Amino acid sequence: MLKILKYSFYDLMRSRWSYVYFLFYLALGFVLLFLNNDLSKAVITLMNVIIVLVPLISTIFGVMYFYNSKEFTELLLAQPLKRSSIFLGQYLGVAGSLTLSLVLGLGLPFVLYGLFKSDTIWDFSLLLITGAFLTLIFVALAFNIAISNENKIKGFGYAVLLWLFLAVIYDGLFLMSLILFEEYPLDSFSLAATMFNPIDLSRTLILLKLDISALLGYTGAIFKQFFGTYTGLTVSITTLILWTVLPIWRLSYKAKRKDF
Amino acid sequence: MYKYQLHLLFFIFFMGTSLWAKTIEVCASCEVKSIKEGIALATDFDTLLIKKGTYREFNIVVDKPLTLIGENCPIIDGEDRGEIIRVVSDNVTVDGLYIINVGTSYTTDYAAIRVVKSENFLIQNVVLEKLFFGIYLERSNNGKVYHNKIIGDALDEYNSGNGIQLWYSHHVQVDRNIVQGVRDGIYLEFSDNIAINNNISTNNLRYGLHFMFSNDDVYTGNTFENNGAGVAVMFSKGIKMERNIFKRNWGTAAFGMLLKEINDAEIIGNTFEENTIGINIEGSNRIVYKNNNFISNGWAVKVLGACYTNSFINNNFLYNSFDISYNSKLNDNVFEKNYWSNYTGYDLDKDGIGDVPYRPVKLFSYVVNRTPETIILLRSMFMDIIDFSEKVSPVFTPDNLLDAMPLMKRSE
Numbered sequence: 001m002l003k004i005l006k007y008s009f010y011d012l013m014r015s016r017w018s019y020v021y022f023l024f025y026l027a028l029g030f031v032l033l034f035l036n037n038d039l040s041k042a043v044i045t046l047m048n049v050i051i052v053l054v055p056l057i058s059t060i061f062g063v064m065y066f067y068n069s070k071e072f073t074e075l076l077l078a079q080p081l082k083r084s085s086i087f088l089g090q091y092l093g094v095a096g097s098l099t100l101s102l103v104l105g106l107g108l109p110f111v112l113y114g115l116f117k118s119d120t121i122w123d124f125s126l127l128l129i130t131g132a133f134l135t136l137i138f139v140a141l142a143f144n145i146a147i148s149n150e151n152k153i154k155g156f157g158y159a160v161l162l163w164l165f166l167a168v169i170y171d172g173l174f175l176m177s178l179i180l181f182e183e184y185p186l187d188s189f190s191l192a193a194t195m196f197n198p199i200d201l202s203r204t205l206i207l208l209k210l211d212i213s214a215l216l217g218y219t220g221a222i223f224k225q226f227f228g229t230y231t232g233l234t235v236s237i238t239t240l241i242l243w244t245v246l247p248i249w250r251l252s253y254k255a256k257r258k259d260f
Numbered sequence: 261m262y263k264y265q266l267h268l269l270f271f272i273f274f275m276g277t278s279l280w281a282k283t284i285e286v287c288a289s290c291e292v293k294s295i296k297e298g299i300a301l302a303t304d305f306d307t308l309l310i311k312k313g314t315y316r317e318f319n320i321v322v323d324k325p326l327t328l329i330g331e332n333c334p335i336i337d338g339e340d341r342g343e344i345i346r347v348v349s350d351n352v353t354v355d356g357l358y359i360i361n362v363g364t365s366y367t368t369d370y371a372a373i374r375v376v377k378s379e380n381f382l383i384q385n386v387v388l389e390k391l392f393f394g395i396y397l398e399r400s401n402n403g404k405v406y407h408n409k410i411i412g413d414a415l416d417e418y419n420s421g422n423g424i425q426l427w428y429s430h431h432v433q434v435d436r437n438i439v440q441g442v443r444d445g446i447y448l449e450f451s452d453n454i455a456i457n458n459n460i461s462t463n464n465l466r467y468g469l470h471f472m473f474s475n476d477d478v479y480t481g482n483t484f485e486n487n488g489a490g491v492a493v494m495f496s497k498g499i500k501m502e503r504n505i506f507k508r509n510w511g512t513a514a515f516g517m518l519l520k521e522i523n524d525a526e527i528i529g530n531t532f533e534e535n536t537i538g539i540n541i542e543g544s545n546r547i548v549y550k551n552n553n554f555i556s557n558g559w560a561v562k563v564l565g566a567c568y569t570n571s572f573i574n575n576n577f578l579y580n581s582f583d584i585s586y587n588s589k590l591n592d593n594v595f596e597k598n599y600w601s602n603y604t605g606y607d608l609d610k611d612g613i614g615d616v617p618y619r620p621v622k623l624f625s626y627v628v629n630r631t632p633e634t635i636i637l638l639r640s641m642f643m644d645i646i647d648f649s650e651k652v653s654p655v656f657t658p659d660n661l662l663d664a665m666p667l668m669k670r671s672e
Contacts, residue, residue, distance in 0.1 A: 044639075052641050171642035175627070175634055182631040190633050203640060212638075214536045215558040215581060217512050219633050 004076070004086055008093025012065075018097050021057065025105025033113045039120045040210065043127055046106065047206045050131045051199050055138045056163050058098055062142025063159040065094050067152050077260055084252040087143070091251065095139040099132045106131075123209045130202035133240045137198050138163070140247035147254050170197050187222045194223075198243045201236060287311035295320050295328070295336070302326055310334045310357065318363070322347045322354075330356035333387065338362050338372075347375040347400075353382040362391040364419060371396035371421070375403065383408065393421035394442065397429040404433045412442035414465050423464070426451040426474075434459060439468075445487065448474040457481055467492045467518075468509075471499065479504060489515040490535065499525045509535045516557065519544045527552060537562050538580070541570075550574055551671065559585050559625070568592040574671045577601060577620070581638075584620040586661060587629040595620065595663040599670045607668045618666040621657040623650035 012018050028049065032042045069090065076086050106128065115121055142159050149155040174193050178186055194200045207213055208227050213220050226232040285291075286298045286308055295317055298308045304324050312332040318341045322328065326349075335358045338344040342363040345354065352375075359372045371393035375381050381403035387410075388394045394410040397403065405424060414420030423439035425447045426432060434456045439445040445461030448454060449472045456479035461468035468484035469491040471477065480502040484490035490506040492515075493499055499522065506516035516535035519525075522544040531553045532538035538557040541547075543566040552575045554560035560580040561572075565587055571594040577583045578601045597613070605616035624643045628635045637643050650657065 048639060168642045168645065171637055171640045172646075175637055175642065178634050179627070179631050182633075186631075186633040190636050194636065200640070204636065207638065211510070212558075212581070214510055214512050214514070215638060216635050217632065219635050221512055223636065 002089070004081075004089025005092045005096070008069075008090045009096055012093060012097040017061065018101055021061075021098065022101035022105045025102055026108060029106045029109030033109055037113070039110065039113065039115065039118050040123065042110075043120055043123050043206075044210060044212060047127060047203065047210075050127060050134070051203050051206075052167060054102065054131050054134045055167060055199060058095075058135045058138035059142045059159045059163045060156075061098060062094055062139040063146045063155055066090070066143055066146035067155065074260060083255045087147075087251055087255040088248070091140060091143050091248065094143075095136050098135045098139065102131050102135060103128050123206070126209055127206055130205060130240075133244065134198060134202055136244045137240070137247070140244060140251060143251050144247050144254070147251060147258065166197055166199050171200065174200070187219070190219070191223065191226055195236070195239050198240060201239060205236060281305040281307060283307040283309050285309045285311060286315075288313050299324070299326065305351075318342050318344050320345045322352050323349050325349050325351035327353040328355065328357065329353075330358070330385075333358045335360060340364065342368075343370045343372075343374060345373045347373070347378055347381060350379045351381070352378060354384070354386060355382070356385045358387045358389075359391075360389045362388075362393070364392045366419070369393050369396065369421060369425075371425075374398065375400040379403070382406065387411075391421065391442070393425060394423040394439070395425070397424075397426045397432060399428045401430045401432065403429075404435065405437060406433070407436045408438070410437065410439045410442065412440065412464075414442050417443055417465050420465060422447040422470075423461070425449075426454060430454070433457070440464065444468075444470040445484075446470070448472065448477065450474060452476050455479075459483075460485075462486055464488065470494075471496045475499075478502070483507065484509070484516075486510075488513070489518050491516075492518040492520070493522050493525070494518075494520040495522075497523050497525075501525065501527045501530060503529045504531075506530065506532045506535055506538070508533070511536060515540045519547070522547065526550070531555065532557055532560070540564065541567050543567065545569055547571075548573070552576070554578065554580055554583075556580065558582065561585070563587070563593075570594070571596070573597055574667075575599070576670050578670075582622060582625040584661075585625040585629055586621045586658065587626070589658050591658040591661040593661075595661070597665050597667055597671070598663050599667040600663065603666050603668075605666065612668050614666040614668055617662040617664045619651060619654060619657065619662045621661055622647045623656055626657050 032045055110124060115124060141162060145158045146155050194204050208224055227236060284298050284302055284306060286295055292298045292301060295310060295315055299322060302308060302324060307327040307329060310330045312334050314335040314337055316337045316339055318338040336344055338361045340361050340363045344359050344362055354373060362372045363370045372388045372391050373383060374396040377399045379402050381400060383395055384406040386408045389411050391412055395405055410423040420443040422444040423442040423446060424434060428450045430451060431453045434446060435458060437459045440462045442464055443466050445464045445468045447470045451474045454477040458481045460483045462485040464487045466488045468487040471493045473495050475497045478500040483505045485507040487509055490509045509516050514536045516532040517539045519541045520543060523546055525547045527549045529551045533555045536558045538554045538560045540562045542564040545568045547570045549572045555578045557580045559582045560577050562585045569592055573596050575598045577598060583600060600618050603614060603618045605614040607614050624647050
């Protein structure tokens, strides 16, 4: 598995797309900090970018990579190798390189602008951690979609739909249900609904750490009470890990049974 | 005018008498060793010169028109035993004292300096620390509270007092005071025609300045920073608020200014910066908002209901998360010639006024008003999308709530 991981990883590191992705974040970080020197404000703007773009790019890139390396995968399958290690290796290669691009691309400008001397270091690391988690989650979901669909067009369609659902439609449904049931106490419901969507969960986790959380008022206070505690943080991290592990598990399960 | 002449006459008269009045010195090595003793010895219009030192006294009653002057900041230590100075006579001046350790009580409002049913008082250059209530004016008119420093250490609202409190007192000037760390910095109840200028009220538990049932008051050039809420104006008429600064009143229940049942007020040239809610308005009518700056607030203006015939003219709304929040479909308020940093229109005829009207109410803020829990979707992509669609064609927000003449450049 490690060999395949290494191969996928180096293959991607050499590819143009990783560089483009890396350079994009590098440029974004520098431009943001150039336009306003305030690290904490840059964190808010970055959050907006990260919770939308990271899932989108991870999904598309994951599906693309899977379909592109199909021939290579089939070659590997002919070798005496465990199936799960082939797919997991590829998965970790893609997810790893994307995460690395993200962390380095955003990390470098912030470090250069004096991140270590500022108090926003924890907010920023939380931002990177959730960004990394989002990458892991969405690449895994993309691999799942790709392995279940032979048809590339269909696969891409589903991948984009998945992103659209989690990034936009889910919030719409969430909002509708909040308004529909406004006469009922909605605190635990909204907590649970946030937990079920990794994008919402990441957004909430970051928002609560920032100054802007004062705008959340009473609801924010309840969320803060939950996420601020040890259990709350554990639960949310566990949820993120579950979101990562479950698709990976399904991927290896599918891979074992799939007839190539 | 006649009244002023009378004042002047009185003033000259008192000036005249004070020429013959004697000065009593109070200090540890003087003949007169305590302030109480000094007051007992003094006759009307005498001056008590209190020299440097510590005087452990409380319940000092000033019952004659005297001038109490502290030399080199003498300390009056109340040892937490109750009220310290009570003025019950007209024409009293208290100047340059350093008063500490006012007693705390749950039944009596002990104050460092209390003025009761007196006229023409002057309290200046006084420093108050470790207090319950600071300067308490009770049914006292035509006085001045000038250049005092009140530094409290209040932790809870229920067992702390106010810095400067006016109760049924009219025509008083409150000028250049510094108030911090008390419950309400300055509190007015049933007090009309008060002028509150150039004070700095910071870090107070509740409000920087608080009006209750007080009419025709003016406050200008004050700074309110980091209070529970900057200024609360409640159940009052004809208040003028000009050139004040409301800054960093930030927290889940913090406001720059809170208006409740206010009619016919003028709010001109103020700056609201980094408050959770710049102005929170409830049941307030015929108010003019002019030339104010709203900068980086969560909500610049939050209108809760029953607010009619207000006008917002020539204000700057810069980088607020929400410019206006509004909870009803009915709108009777006018927005005209404001500058909105979120405005994306154009100005083809180059007259400085945008050709496309600006709609300051976002759909999201409307939704949040209806169902507060939805605020959790703050900064989600879905909200940006529906805000955009609402901006293009309003469905939920009142369609006449718009600035038909948005400025292209910041108004100065």
